[in-house]
Amino acid sequence: MGLPEERGRSGGGSGVREEAGARSRGRSWSPPPEVSRSAHVPSLQRYRELHRRSLEEPREFWGDIAKEFYWKTPCPGPFLQYNFDMTKGKIFIEWMKGATTNVCYNVLDRIVYEKKLGDKVAFYWEGNEPEETTQITYRELLVQVCHFSNVLRKQGICKGDRVAIYMPMIPELVVAMLACARLGALHSIVFAGFSSESLCERILDSSCSLLITTDAFYRGEKLVNLKELADEALEKCREKGFPVRCCIVVKHLGRAELGTGDSPSQSPPIKRPCPDVQISWNEGVDMWWHELMQEAGDECEPEWCDAEDPLFILYTSGSTGKPKGVVHTVGGYMLYVATTFKYVFDFHAEDVFWCTADIGWITGHSYVTYGPLANGATSVLFEGIPTYPDMSRLWSIVDKYKVTKFYTAPTAIRLLMKFGDEPVTRHSRASLQVLGTVGEPINPEAWLWYHRVVGAQRCPIVDTFWQTETGGHMLTPLPGATPMKPGSATFPFFGVAPAVLNESGEELEGEAEGYLVFKQPWPGIMRTVYGNHERFETTYFKKFPGYYVTGDGCRRDQDGYYWITGRIDDMLNVSGHLLSTAEVESALVEHEAVAEAAVVGHPHPVKGECLYCFVTLCDGHTFSSTLTEELKKQIREKIGPIATPDYIQNAPSLPKTRSGKIMRRVLRKIAQNDHDLGDVSTVADPSVITQLFNHRCLTIQ
Ligand code: PRX
Numbered sequence: 001m002g003l004p005e006e007r008g009r010s011g012g013g014s015g016v017r018e019e020a021g022a023r024s025r026g027r028s029w030s031p032p033p034e035v036s037r038s039a040h041v042p043s044l045q046r047y048r049e050l051h052r053r054s055l056e057e058p059r060e061f062w063g064d065i066a067k068e069f070y071w072k073t074p075c076p077g078p079f080l081q082y083n084f085d086m087t088k089g090k091i092f093i094e095w096m097k098g099a100t101t102n103v104c105y106n107v108l109d110r111i112v113y114e115k116k117l118g119d120k121v122a123f124y125w126e127g128n129e130p131e132e133t134t135q136i137t138y139r140e141l142l143v144q145v146c147h148f149s150n151v152l153r154k155q156g157i158c159k160g161d162r163v164a165i166y167m168p169m170i171p172e173l174v175v176a177m178l179a180c181a182r183l184g185a186l187h188s189i190v191f192a193g194f195s196s197e198s199l200c201e202r203i204l205d206s207s208c209s210l211l212i213t214t215d216a217f218y219r220g221e222k223l224v225n226l227k228e229l230a231d232e233a234l235e236k237c238r239e240k241g242f243p244v245r246c247c248i249v250v251k252h253l254g255r256a257e258l259g260t261g262d263s264p265s266q267s268p269p270i271k272r273p274c275p276d277v278q279i280s281w282n283e284g285v286d287m288w289w290h291e292l293m294q295e296a297g298d299e300c301e302p303e304w305c306d307a308e309d310p311l312f313i314l315y316t317s318g319s320t321g322k323p324k325g326v327v328h329t330v331g332g333y334m335l336y337v338a339t340t341f342k343y344v345f346d347f348h349a350e351d352v353f354w355c356t357a358d359i360g361w362i363t364g365h366s367y368v369t370y371g372p373l374a375n376g377a378t379s380v381l382f383e384g385i386p387t388y389p390d391m392s393r394l395w396s397i398v399d400k401y402k403v404t405k406f407y408t409a410p411t412a413i414r415l416l417m418k419f420g421d422e423p424v425t426r427h428s429r430a431s432l433q434v435l436g437t438v439g440e441p442i443n444p445e446a447w448l449w450y451h452r453v454v455g456a457q458r459c460p461i462v463d464t465f466w467q468t469e470t471g472g473h474m475l476t477p478l479p480g481a482t483p484m485k486p487g488s489a490t491f492p493f494f495g496v497a498p499a500v501l502n503e504s505g506e507e508l509e510g511e512a513e514g515y516l517v518f519k520q521p522w523p524g525i526m527r528t529v530y531g532n533h534e535r536f537e538t539t540y541f542k543k544f545p546g547y548y549v550t551g552d553g554c555r556r557d558q559d560g561y562y563w564i565t566g567r568i569d570d571m572l573n574v575s576g577h578l579l580s581t582a583e584v585e586s587a588l589v590e591h592e593a594v595a596e597a598a599v600v601g602h603p604h605p606v607k608g609e610c611l612y613c614f615v616t617l618c619d620g621h622t623f624s625s626t627l628t629e630e631l632k633k634q635i636r637e638k639i640g641p642i643a644t645p646d647y648i649q650n651a652p653s654l655p656k657t658r659s660g661k662i663m664r665r666v667l668r669k670i671a672q673n674d675h676d677l678g679d680v681s682t683v684a685d686p687s688v689i690t691q692l693f694n695h696r697c698l699t700i701q
Helices: 016-021 033-038 044-056 058-066 103-114 138-154 171-183 196-205 226-239 253-258 289-295 330-344 362-374 393-401 410-417 444-454 533-541 581-589 625-638 664-671 687-694
Strands: 080-083 092-095 121-126 133-137 162-165 186-189 210-214 217-219 222-224 246-250 286-288 310-316 324-329 352-355 378-382 405-408 434-438 461-464 498-501 512-518 548-556 562-567 571-574 577-580 594-604 608-617 647-650
Touching: 044 058, 058 080, 058 330, 092 330, 103 138, 103 171, 103 330, 103 362, 121 138, 121 171, 121 393, 133 138, 138 171, 138 289, 162 171, 162 196, 171 186, 171 310, 171 362, 196 226, 210 226, 226 246, 246 289, 286 289, 310 330, 310 362, 324 330, 324 533, 330 362, 352 362, 352 393, 362 378, 378 393, 410 444, 410 594, 434 444, 444 461, 444 581, 498 548, 512 562, 533 548, 562 581, 571 608, 577 581, 581 594, 581 608, 581 625, 594 664, 608 664, 625 647, 664 687
Parallel strands: 121 378, 162 186, 162 210, 186 310, 210 246, 246 286, 352 378, 352 405, 405 434, 434 461, 608 647
Antiparallel strands: 080 092, 121 133, 217 222, 310 324, 498 512, 512 548, 548 562, 571 577, 594 608
């Protein structure tokens, strides 16, 4: 990594902490010359040329990319048609309508037969225990997928049917999703950390006719009896008058009984002592995966689908109420995830890519399965967690497989930061070339630690802003082209036209803060909310006609860099001034004693709203009035007196969803001593809530 170059007005700067707080006035980090030299996009100028072309001639730009894929029949009519403006009629987006293809064919058959990469490893699978490993080549994966597609066909699954998948991170999960894609059936993957209630709700919403699940698995030390949860969900479905007729169960923990070499996609027998997990069996509904696979044939002709046919449904929580079934389609999604993967991680044939996200989330769909496979990449598929068996697990995996591109979430980085540098530096990490983050704003403190400690100052960091709804990256640096600013997702990807709007919907020019929207469709945009197109229109297009509304606030600095300031619903209004919770949290975690912080608005008789902060301290620090004074001073200095918090509470842990998102809605209630919490079924550890209620701040500090 080159030395940080001075930009803007910030002056000399004295040390990392100060840089971290410098925000838009801060320094930028040039792409390392050794990365730029071989990069697909080697300079900012080249990025700008390509970006301009992608907006001015979207049909030609994406049309050229589409030529790299296999199409059964070419696009007969317009390459792109859309309406983003509710006042002019129904919202719709169509890319390549009338062209036919198959996503599974493109990510497997095309790679094996056209690209001749059949013997290349598609996945290194690393189980929960470090000794549990296996690998699967593209050819082996194709064989497994054909077998399982035939299994599904035999069970009556046809094009357009919905199939629910509730599985841990094992190779069979990838096989199951690709088999659905081969048949043109829609997979609806439900993260295996979700409750039976959530699974039931999702099965019902899209009336799935079949469920694929697993006996049980370990997450670190914790045993999850998944089949039991699946049974509960199916029982609930039955009670609600919707009997799911078939449940296919992968024997994962119990696979020792199966012997080895059963199939290349199956991991070796579990080495950890296995408790006797009791699997209840529903005759007539439950079927073992391995038994069905033994009978299935090798050949399976893919179902040719329209580019605009749905590929999958993935549920995402709405800011209120019922989860939304986000629908992505065959052609556009395939093009978009393949292209973002190639450019954002600057993919080269010899790379070993690792995205730590669970496939149950969009990040896993796009950057564990579809994006890497569409490029013929080798990836790591990891079942475990970063802290098991110890804090250095991620870095030991990086060394084991010589991972070159590594993609994770800021919450994981902050978690590991708490344990210091040694668990990281114990491992070489010499193979790493590019680091990525996704899911939430990364505070500059965490960015700098990731860059300095994990990346040893030589790996660019791609801070990728996107959403379940967008299918792939929207704002992101390109590793060989974009000078990075810690905490900024920098610039739009190809085909993405962002704008910043004020409350009245006017586009703001230059340096500005407001609503982040997108002005024109990119191929990976969701097409509808499953079964509720009206909800799609009102959620994303109603507030500002003519724009896709992200629901996020953002700031554009004097250099045109975009900084996500957090969800609009996390914006605070203190004495008539808009403040973003992310901004205050970032200032708090820059203090050496603070590992993580969450800030919520709290009613205040004079200011309207004031700030109530929850802080989790790093090991070895204690909470005291001296510390709260230091933190307030820090915020005053970083942002201004307006942002001085009224309350700072010690929070040994924060309430989080299972995907690691801090539940600010719950924190707001705790701050107000309001025990009417609503639905807290998604909180990973409910005991955290009681603990925080017991230690509320009672007076303004
Ligand atoms: O608020 C933004 C935040 O995560 C939201 C999307 O969440 P989800 O649909 O669960 O998808 C997460 C993985 C793509 C966004 O509206 N977000 C995501 N990435 C970033 C981010 N906020 C800031 N910076 C990011 N890089």
